[in-house]
Amino acid sequence: MSATIGLPALEADLARQLVLIGHGGTDWTRPRAHPQGHVHDVVIVGGGQSGLAAAFGLLRERVSNILVIDENTQGYEGPWETYARMITLRTPKDLTPIDFGIPALTYRSWWEAQHGAAGWEAVDKIARGDWMDYLRWYRRVLALPVRNDTRLTLIEPLGDGIHRLHLDSQPPLLTRKVVLATGIHGGGEWHTPAMIRDALSPALYAHTSAPIDYAALAGRRIGILGGGASAFDNANAALALGVEAAHVFIRRPILPRINPIRFMERVGFTGRYPALDDADKYAVMASFLGHNQPPTNDTFDRAAAWPGFALHLGAPWLAVEQTENRVRVTTPQGRHDFDFVILSTGLVSDPGLRPELALVADGIARWADRFAPPPGSANALIDAHPYLGPGFELLPRTSSAAAALHGLFAFNYSALISLGLSASALSGLRTALPRLVKGITDQLFLDDRTALVADLIAYDEAEFVGEWPKSTEEAA
Numbered sequence: 001m002s003a004t005i006g007l008p009a010l011e012a013d014l015a016r017q018l019v020l021i022g023h024g025g026t027d028w029t030r031p032r033a034h035p036q037g038h039v040h041d042v043v044i045v046g047g048g049q050s051g052l053a054a055a056f057g058l059l060r061e062r063v064s065n066i067l068v069i070d071e072n073t074q075g076y077e078g079p080w081e082t083y084a085r086m087i088t089l090r091t092p093k094d095l096t097p098i099d100f101g102i103p104a105l106t107y108r109s110w111w112e113a114q115h116g117a118a119g120w121e122a123v124d125k126i127a128r129g130d131w132m133d134y135l136r137w138y139r140r141v142l143a144l145p146v147r148n149d150t151r152l153t154l155i156e157p158l159g160d161g162i163h164r165l166h167l168d169s170q171p172p173l174l175t176r177k178v179v180l181a182t183g184i185h186g187g188g189e190w191h192t193p194a195m196i197r198d199a200l201s202p203a204l205y206a207h208t209s210a211p212i213d214y215a216a217l218a219g220r221r222i223g224i225l226g227g228g229a230s231a232f233d234n235a236n237a238a239l240a241l242g243v244e245a246a247h248v249f250i251r252r253p254i255l256p257r258i259n260p261i262r263f264m265e266r267v268g269f270t271g272r273y274p275a276l277d278d279a280d281k282y283a284v285m286a287s288f289l290g291h292n293q294p295p296t297n298d299t300f301d302r303a304a305a306w307p308g309f310a311l312h313l314g315a316p317w318l319a320v321e322q323t324e325n326r327v328r329v330t331t332p333q334g335r336h337d338f339d340f341v342i343l344s345t346g347l348v349s350d351p352g353l354r355p356e357l358a359l360v361a362d363g364i365a366r367w368a369d370r371f372a373p374p375p376g377s378a379n380a381l382i383d384a385h386p387y388l389g390p391g392f393e394l395l396p397r398t399s400s401a402a403a404a405l406h407g408l409f410a411f412n413y414s415a416l417i418s419l420g421l422s423a424s425a426l427s428g429l430r431t432a433l434p435r436l437v438k439g440i441t442d443q444l445f446l447d448d449r450t451a452l453v454a455d456l457i458a459y460d461e462a463e464f465v466g467e468w469p470k471s472t473e474e475a476a
Contacts, residue, residue, distance in 0.1 A: 003116060004112070004113060004114055004115060004116045004119075005112075005113050006113055006114070007110075007113050007114065010104055010109060010110065010113035014102070014104035014141060017102055017103065017104050017105075018102070021102065023060060024059075024062075025062050026062065027041075027063060027065060028062055029041050029063055029065060029448070030451060030452075032161075032162065032176060034162060034174055036164070036174060037174055038174065039162060039174045039175065040065055040067050040173065040174065040175040040176070041063055041065040041066060041175070041176050041177060041444060042063065042065075042067075042177040042178075042440060042444075043066070043067050043068075043175040043177070043178055043179070044066065044068045044069070044179040044181050045152050045165075045179065045181060045186075045356075046068070046069075046070060046078075046179075046180070046181035046182045046183060046186065046412075047068045047069070047070030047072070047077040047139075047148065048070070048077045048078030048079075048135070048183055049078060049098055049135055049426070049429070050181040050183070050411055050412070050423045050429065051068050051070070051179070052098070052135065052138055052139055052144055052146070053097070053098035053100075053429060053433050054179055054181055054411060054433065054436060054437065055145065055146075056098075056142055056144060057100065057433050057434065057436070058437055058440065058441070059142075059144075060100060060437070061441050063440075063441060063444065066145060067145050067146075067173070067175075068144060068145060068146040069146070069147050069152065069173075070146060070148050071148075071149070071151035071152075072148060072149070073148055073149060074146075074148040075132075077148075078135070078183060079183065079184070079209075080128050080129070080132035081129070081132050082211070083208065083209045083210060083211065084128055084233075085208075085230070085233040085234055085236070085237040086128055086230075086233040086299060087127065087128065087233075087236075087298075087299070087302065088124070088125035088126060088296075089125055089126045089128060089131055089426070090229065090293075090296055090299075091125075091126075091425070091427055092125075092265070093107075093123055093124070093126050094108070095426055095427060095430070096108075096430060097426045097428075097429035097430050097433075098138070098429055098430075098433065100434075105138070105142075107126065107134050110134050110137060111130070111134075124298075125296075125298075150167055151167060151168040152165055152166070152167060152356050153166045153167060153355065153356060154166040154355070154356055154358060154359065155356050155357060155359065155360065155408070157359065157360065157403070157404040157405075158174075159403070161176055161406060161407060161447055162174055162176060163175055163176075163178055163407060163408070175407075176407055176444065176447070177407045177408075177409065177440055177444065178407060178408050179392075179409045179411050179436070179440065180356075180408070180409065180410050180411060180412055181411045181423065183412055183423075184347065184412070184413045185209060185347050186412035186413065186414070187349040187350075187351065187354070187385070187386070187410060187412045187413050187415070188347055188348045188349040188350045188351075188353045188354065188384075188414060189348060189354075190207045190209045190210075190343075190345075190346075191343075191346050191347050191348050192207060192343060193225075193343070193345060195317070195319070195320050196320055196341070196343060199320045199321055199322060200320065200327060200341070201322060204322065204325070204327050204340060204341065205327070205340065205341045205342070206342060206343070207342075207343045207344075208230040208231070208233075208234050208342060212234075212238075212342070214238045214243055215242065217238065217241075217242075217243050217339065217340055218242030218243060218244075219242065219243075219244050220243060220244060220339035220340060221243075221244055221246075221337070221338045221339050221340075222238055222243055222246050222247070222339065222340045222341065222342060223246075223247050223249060223327065223329055223336060223338040223340075224246060224248045224249065224341070224342040224343075225341065225343050225344060226248075226249075226250070226292075226343065226344030226345050226346070227248065227249075227250030227251070227252065227255060227256055228256070228292040228293050228295075228346070229292075229293045229295045229296070229299060231248050231250075231295075231344035232248065232295040232299050232300055232303045233299060233303075234246075234342050234344065235248055235303040235306075235309060236299070236302050236303040236306070238342075239303070239306040239308050239309060240306075243308065245308040245309075245310065246303075246306070246308055246309055247310040247312060247336060248303075248309075248311050248312065249312045249315045249316070249317060249329070249331060250311070250312065250313050250314075250315060251314070251315070251316040252313065253314040254313060255294065255295075255311075255313070256291060256292040256293070256294040257294055258291050258294070259291070259293055259294055260287070260288050260291055261293075261421065261427055264420075264421055264427065269420065270420065270421045270425075270427050270428045270430075270431060271430070271431035273419065273420030273421070274390060274418075274419050274420060274435070278370070279371075279373075281417060281418070281420075282367075282371060282373050282377075282379075282417075283377075285379075285382055285416065286377065286379050286382065289379070289381055289382070312331065312333065314332065314333075315332060315333055316331065316332070317329050317330070317331060318330045318331060318332065323337070325339075326338065327339075327340070327341050329341070347413070348381065348384065349381075349384060349386075349413060349414040349416070350366075350384040350385070350414075351364045351366075351386050351394075351410075351414070360394075360401070360404050360408070362397075363396050363397055363398070363400070363404060363405060364386050364395070364396070364397065364401070364405065365386065365387040365395045365396060365397045366385065366386060366387055366397075367382055367384070367385050367387050367418075368384070370387045371387075382417050385414055385416065385417040386410055386418070387417075388410060388415055388418035388419060389439070390435065390439065391409070391435060391438060391439015391440065391443070392409045392410055392411050392415055392419060392422070392423075392435070392436050393405075393408065393409050393439055393443070394409070394410055406443075407443065409436065409439065409440060411432075411436050412424070415432075419432065419435070420432075422435075422436075
């Protein structure tokens, strides 16, 4: 393995690169006073990869009166050390999603500083735990302002462009802008089919997004509904921890094979998608949502190698019933009894499902409010998504709702229809982050444009202090 420079040397190089690009400097935003306390320019809700990178992007634009809050303990933000159970990330290793073009801030630089160039060449895909360690380093080395163990419960518009953020067991925060960098489920909720919710005790099922103690299920049988990548991640995790059998049930007669994200990465969809008109966006996303994300080949092989693994194709769950402390599942092929069932059933994006948006959700424009698809092509999943502006800003259904929504940005999975693979995938972050930062900073600037323009017109600080022309005597 080639020589390594170590993280201290990389961090010194990063510090120099930040100086070379002019990072830092005095804020240009105008402080707001409020009798209830300090007013932040921006509060970012969510300290995972999107929230951290958004904070750095704002600091790059000399907006430092910001705060990132996250409900998790430090070092456990996002899915990577909570509910994600894949061994590796599914994205190509050479993506550069959150470095803003600064070489020393890339994942590759971080990796090679510790393992050398040969170590990087040996990597196939980025290990999930390594990505989380990189995010921890990213936060530390950039000194990002994050407050952990802080959960947002409600956004309350106060008027005059200020929002009060109610927190669980903490005093509220005041802010001009709110960025909901709340991840894949932050624009709605994980989907639990009614046939499961109505038939079973909550002790007998869990969504793949939930904490699951697979070690406690050692020697038991579990059923997994859904054929997306997370189904196979969970089957492997369960069997590795001693579960006797993990049966995956897929409605379709064949495994999902196509991952449209790979095509989007190759031909510019990740960055250029927002330029499409609404009709093209609707058609693209109807196709996109029609594909379950397939497991990677290594993920499938890893799960299928276990003796207790079973795959049932063309096997929708027709009925589910609780029999004492077990679950009986009926499919077209027959009945199966399990000790526990796992739901890999995706999510629903709808602002009305988010408790923190309870005071403003009715006023948020959805796709159903702004676009009518051709007859017969309506898609209820698409229609429920918020219809966002070009900078991820929430838009009002009616003019009367505009003031309450001003300053709210949805940088989570619910942005998928309006702005494509942005906060919903690592593939989209590289181009989405500058768009978000521009949207926020433009709004901050325009909110204060009257004072800024007046100050510019009145500006009279002399830059040239010499005397010219010289007096007649001096010239002679």
